Amino acid sequence: MTQFQFNLNMELLKDSVMNSNIDAVVKSTIVLVLNEYMEKERDDYLKAEAYERTDSRQDYRNGYYPRDWTVSVGKIKLKVPRTRSGDFSPSVFERYSRVDQALVLSMLEMVINGVSTRKVTQIVEQLCGEQVSKSFVSSLTEKLDPIVKQWANRPLNMKYYPYIFADAMYIKVREHNKVVSKAVYIATAINQEQKREIIGFKIDHEESYEAWQDFFKELKSRGLQSPKLVISDAHKGLKKAIEREFIGTSWQRCTVHFKRNIIDKLPKKGMGQVTQDLKRIFDAVRVEDARLFRDEFFNTYEDNPKLEKALKILDEGFEDAIQYYDQPVQYHTFIQTTNYLERLNQEVRRREKVIRVFPNNQSAFRLIGAVLMNLEELQARKRRFIRKEE
CATH class of the missing domain: 1.10.10 (Arc Repressor Mutant, subunit A)
Structure with missing residues (x-):
């Protein structure tokens, strides 16, 4: 690397220090250093000092031009030396452009x-x-637009995703001079390497079968294969779209949402033991135990008229909530709920709250996509979180 030795105008620097605030001092120092650096760099390029006659001279000086430049301490004004041919270019701007970046x-x-x-x-x-x-x-x-778009449309045919999680959240967007609600569809997955991955997102109108179907079709067009299991809440449109688009795939009803739906139908008081017995069903290690605990729950509470609605929900949704038992046991903790996706939504929501109302769909896509990309990068650095079966 080329080395330069030069002298600063210390009197001018001293005046700056004595008569200016610290910001001005820093700026003045940077100006002095960079101007002197560019001057010496031009001398090196010309292979001749000022007014020096030499056979090795490559070009001639041609004065200076002013240039305003914003660096980390603010805007400064530099004297940029130039040559007659115009071929000389100081390396300062190229080297220090990283500051601007x-x-x-x-x-x-x-x-x-x-x-x-x-x-x-x-x-x-x-x-x-x-x-x-x-x-x-x-x-x-x-x-960020082209970066987010490229990431959101990346191919999915390079890996197999046996477990997919789907959920939607709502945001506010300004549209035709009105503030409207839009649904953000997000899909995550556990890939064949036992790592979590965000595989897609889309902003559309209210959550519906058609919107979910279009979302899944887009994932398939990028190469997504039918998974073993799709985990979600019990939204009718979502469930129907899973059945239509992923033939042969089982649907796992999120056990957290399912238990919450049942508990919401219980009386507000005196239900401590009932709640404990309900949770016991879904804490079972084997499917046989889960069915046994379910039967015991019905035998204990089926004569209580206050629990009729709760028992009906449990009866109708039980099989959909235990589909994860057909998968390897080391996956059970991770594939029976959409908890991870819920936490992901919370991270998006935390940033979205600052915006409150997006000016348009594109700005929403840009910010949410950038947030998801950032979270995806952090997740990719982690090791696989599921141990291989012994």
């Missing part, structure tokens, strides 16, 4: 992590001493 990436990271556009502009102003408009921050986030 880092600033842009930091701004994007703040947005993805739930910092509002207004707060981002305030933070940048405090750090750099320069005002950044909200529209500028918004334009920067648009750089």
Whole structure:
């Protein structure tokens, strides 16, 4: 690497230190250093000092041009040396452009992590001493569009996903001068390497059979094969779409949602033992034990008229809630509920709350996609979370 030795104008630097605040001192120092660095770099390029006559000279000096440049401490004004041919280009801007990139990436990271556009502009102003408009921050986030789109449309035919989890959450979007509710469909999976993966998401109108069917068709068009099991809540449209699009796939009703539906039908008081006996059914290790505990639950409480509705829900949904027993035992804890997907939704919700109302569908797709990509990257770094069967 080329080495330069040069002298700074210490008197000018001293005046800056004595008569300015610390921000001005830092800026002045950077200007002095970079201007001197570019000057020496031009000398090295020309192979001749100023007014020096030499056979090795490559070009001639041609003055300077001013350039404003925003770095991490704010905007500075530099004197950029040039040559007569115009072929000389200081390496400063190329080398230090990483500072600008880092600033842009930091701004994007703040947005993805739930910092509002207004707060981002305030933070940048405090750090750099320069005002950044909200529209500028918004334009920067648009750089995420092709990245998110590529990730959301990546092929799924390189792996097999035996277990898929599906759920929807709702957001507010401005559409035709009105604030409307939109559904965000998210699908995660456990892949053949025993790792979790976010395999798809989509923003559409209210949760319905047609919307879920379109979502699953998109996943299949990207190469998704029919899984062994799809885990979800009991939304009728979702369940019907699973049956139509994944022939031969079993549907596992989320046991957490199922128990919650049953408990909601219980009287508010005096149900401690009933709740405990209900949970006992789904804590069973073997399917035979689960059925035995279910039968004992009915024998104990079927004569209680206050429990009629709860017993009916248990009877009608029991088989759908124990489909996970047909899978290897080491998977049972992970495939009987949509808990992981619920936590994922909470992470999205935490960032979405800062926005409150998305200006359009594209901005919602951009932010939610970026958040999911970030969470996916963190998850990919982890080792497989399911031990192989002994």
